[in-house]
Amino acid sequence: MLRHIERLEKLIHKESSWFLARELDLENYLITITEVTIDKNLNKAVVFVGIFPEKKQKEGLVELAQKRNELQSYLFKKIKTWKMPQIEFEIDRGAENAARVESAFLKK
Numbered sequence: 001m002l003r004h005i006e007r008l009e010k011l012i013h014k015e016s017s018w019f020l021a022r023e024l025d026l027e028n029y030l031i032t033i034t035e036v037t038i039d040k041n042l043n044k045a046v047v048f049v050g051i052f053p054e055k056k057q058k059e060g061l062v063e064l065a066q067k068r069n070e071l072q073s074y075l076f077k078k079i080k081t082w083k084m085p086q087i088e089f090e091i092d093r094g095a096e097n098a099a100r101v102e103s104a105f106l107k108k
Contacts, residue, residue, distance in 0.1 A: 009036045011079050012045055016087075019074050023067055029056035031064070034092040038085050045085040048092035057091055064089045 013036045020031060035048040051060035068087055076084045 005038050005040065005042070008042075008079070008081060008085075009038050009045070012036045012038075012047070012075060012087075015075055015078050016047055016071060019071055020064075020067070023070065024063055029053060029060055031060055034094070042083045042085050044088060046088050046090055048090055050092050061089060061091070 013033055016036070017033050020033070024031065030050075030052045032050045032052075033047055034050050036045055037048070038045045049060070049064065051057045068089070072084070072087055075087070
């Protein structure tokens with residue numbers, strides 16, 4: 001089962017990236033999918049995204065939320081699996097946190 005989840009995470013990452021690049025209007029900001037995690041029951045998939053510049057994160061999340069049902073349908077058609085998890089989007093704060101830690105060390 002673990003291998004199935006890992007493969008599904010990779011497929012959702014790949015297909016979601018392709019879908020969002022094609023379907024979103026990305027003139028004012030850049031959205032990248034950094035990671036996909038799926039719970040062990042296959043109920044929920046969290047798609048972590050980076051949105052640049054930071055001041056456009058709220059706008060980007062709104063647009064992602066509007067496209068969520070279309071993405072869900074697209075994934076269900078493209079990925080042959082017995083159960084497709086519900087997609088949720090979250091901002092990946094890893095890069096921001098790493099930059100803050102690095103700048104704190106540089107100040108000392």
